[in-house]
Amino acid sequence: MIRPRIPRGRRGLLASGGALVAVAVAVAVLVSAVGGTGRTAVRRSATYPDGLPHTRVTVSAGGCGQGWTSGRAGDQVFDVHNASSGPAEVDLVDPGTGAVYGEVEGLAPDTTRPLQVTLGGGSYAFKCLPDDADALTGPTVRIAGPAQAGPAAVPVTxxxxxxxxxxxxxxxxxxxxxxxxxxxxxxxxxxxxxxxxxxxxxxxxxxxxxxxxxxxxxxxxxxxxxxxxxxxxxxxxxxxxxxxxxxxxxxxxxxxxxxxxxxxxxxxxxxxxxxxxxxxxxxxxxxxxxxxxxxxxxxxxxxxxxxxxxxxxxxxxxxxxxxxxxxxxxxxxxxxxxxxxxxxxxxxxxxxxxxxxxxxxxxxxxxxxxxxxxxxxxxxxxxxxxxxxxxxxxxxxxxxxxxxxxx
Missing domain, CATH: 1.20.1420.20 (M75 peptidase, HXXE motif)
Structure with a gap:
């Protein structure tokens, strides 16, 4: 039966019962819609209920992925904070192929969201796509080790x-x-x-x-x-x-x-x-x-x-x-x-x-x-x-x- 429906974006497709869940699709991402501020954002030394290592990275008007200079393989969380004055999309990518390992959509100013990914040996960088501005790619971080990264998707345009x-x-x-x-x-x-x-x-x-x-x-x-x-x-x-x-x-x-x-x-x-x-x-x-x-x-x-x-x-x-x-x-x-x-x-x-x-x-x-x-x-x-x-x-x-x- 053909039915008119309200088009849904990626987040709608990955949602279940109002909670975001990890899905083994080409883009594996867990984006919890919880807001925060720079003052309340978690610190690198804190203990987290998920038991995973956390790294705080910052998006600003002149930089992307600031705060991440070295990496480790395995499951981990990046607490992505938007310190700029406008909303942005933030992707974790392979800078060579453009494949996306994780993404945070609609990150509002002065807001922090966790991005959970699985990283293996390879090169990674954060790409920031602010509204009404050109994309900005942060520094490349290379991770050594044989561990296998989670799924990634080369973007479709x-x-x-x-x-x-x-x-x-x-x-x-x-x-x-x-x-x-x-x-x-x-x-x-x-x-x-x-x-x-x-x-x-x-x-x-x-x-x-x-x-x-x-x-x-x-x-x-x-x-x-x-x-x-x-x-x-x-x-x-x-x-x-x-x-x-x-x-x-x-x-x-x-x-x-x-x-x-x-x-x-x-x-x-x-x-x-x-x-x-x-x-x-x-x-x-x-x-x-x-x-x-x-x-x-x-x-x-x-x-x-x-x-x-x-x-x-x-x-x-x-x-x-x-x-x-x-x-x-x-x-x-x-x-x-x-x-x-x-x-x-x-x-x-x-x-x-x-x-x-x-x-x-x-x-x-x-x-x-x-x-x-x-x-x-x-x-x-x-x-x-x-x-x-x-x-x-x-x-x-x-x-x-x-x-x-x-x-």
């Missing part, structure tokens, strides 16, 4: 994301004709009064739309018109603003007449034609493609696997399978950016998606799908577990593809 976004947008344009044809077949069946044919035509048309999931933010109001639900509508299924696929689904599976359904079917065809005609002028935001690849299955978990979008057809599992196709399509266009240097656990992402595919395919054959409420408890638990695991893995893709400043 807006420029990197433009080619895959354009290619994906062109793919969406190629699907528009198929969508219009299948919606036309659905409308014709309703016009002729052949409701068996209309019910058979509804699902194939709907699934074409569901496979286009990473574009929903660019569809704008058309998404609500084409694929909206009764959420927020005071009259529910009788509300005149309830339109699109689910309005027709409700009517076809609740015995409504041709007179009741012809208007919604005509409107759906018009809305699809309008979307198709305006799509060539649309512009997808490159910074959102990685986030959408994660959110498609997140929406599936929230709306399809709970049955909240079932208006009578019992096709939630078919929709979930189409959403999986949408996820893998978006991921395919991003794959050239997801190198080992950026996402070493990409094979785990693929394995998680393969498990979801195998599980869902067990409930459908020749266009016929089991209804969600026909599954046993063990089957529901398996579906939920597999999709949930894939959503967790895809959070890494969204985190890696979140655009970072490099200068």
């Amino acid at each position: 807006q420029h990197d994301l433009i080619p895959p976004t354009i290619a994906y947008q062109q793919w969406i344009g190629g699907q528009m004709g198929q969508l219009a044809d299948k919606v036309g077949a659905l409308r014709d069946a309703i016009d002729s009064g052949d409701f068996d044919a209309a019910r058979a035509a509804w699902l194939p048309a709907h699934l074409v739309y569901e496979r286009m999931g990473a574009a929903y933010g660019t569809f704008g109001d058309a998404d609500k018109a084409i694929n909206g639900t009764t959420a927020g509508l005071p009259q529910g299924t009788s509300d005149p603003r309830f339109t699109g696929f689910h309005r027709i689904e409700y009517g076809l599976w609740h015995g409504q007449s041709g007179d009741q359904l012809r208007g919604p079917a005509d409107q759906l065809a018009k809305d699809v034609d309008q979307l198709r005609s305006t799509w060539p002028q649309a512009r997808m935001d490159p910074a959102q493609l990685g986030l959408r690849a994660h959110e498609i299955l997140e929406n599936t978990e929230q709306f399809e696997l709970t049955g909240r979008t079932d208006y009578g057809s019992g096709s939630n599992l078919a929709t979930a399978r189409a959403n999986l196709d949408g996820t893998t399509t978006a991921l395919g266009y991003l794959r050239p950016l997801l190198t080992t240097a950026r996402l070493p656990q990409l094979p785990r992402v693929d394995a998680a998606l393969d498990r979801v595919r195998h599980t869902l395919d067990g409930f459908g054959s020749d266009g016929h799908w089991s209804a969600l409420n026909a599954l046993s408890r063990a089957q529901r638990e398996q579906v939920n577990a597999d999709v949930g695991a894939a959503v967790e893995q895809l959070a890494a893709v969204a985190a890696v593809c979140d655009v970072r400043r490099t200068s």
Whole structure:
């Protein structure tokens, strides 16, 4: 199910229950949102409950990472203090490759935040990116030893994301004709009064739309018109603003007449034609493609696997399978950016998606799908577990593809 959502940045993707957690993604960072001042900032000699060594580093108008001159390997915490007059992002990087080992976003003036990292043998430096000012890289600190550093990610820039976004947008344009044809077949069946044919035509048309999931933010109001639900509508299924696929689904599976359904079917065809005609002028935001690849299955978990979008057809599992196709399509266009240097656990992402595919395919054959409420408890638990695991893995893709400043 395509749902408008509030875009979230890296911090939202790494948060759980309001607390920031360490995640084994390409950027491994624990940024606790606790403020402090220069007067209350912890000192190097203090004893810390986490049992880790702490080093205080300072960001100022003319310097970055001041206070760190020698390093040790292993788990440790940098207490990053902003002594400048404006907010800044602070990254711990490999100065040779630009790979990011940890980051603190939106560090306000006179504020201290802890940055936990695992360092191995190699060269490191702090890079400070103040708002409305050029980046500044601090001195390089070399650490000796065979210890292995934690995960790092070579930043993805807006420029990197433009080619895959354009290619994906062109793919969406190629699907528009198929969508219009299948919606036309659905409308014709309703016009002729052949409701068996209309019910058979509804699902194939709907699934074409569901496979286009990473574009929903660019569809704008058309998404609500084409694929909206009764959420927020005071009259529910009788509300005149309830339109699109689910309005027709409700009517076809609740015995409504041709007179009741012809208007919604005509409107759906018009809305699809309008979307198709305006799509060539649309512009997808490159910074959102990685986030959408994660959110498609997140929406599936929230709306399809709970049955909240079932208006009578019992096709939630078919929709979930189409959403999986949408996820893998978006991921395919991003794959050239997801190198080992950026996402070493990409094979785990693929394995998680393969498990979801195998599980869902067990409930459908020749266009016929089991209804969600026909599954046993063990089957529901398996579906939920597999999709949930894939959503967790895809959070890494969204985190890696979140655009970072490099200068």
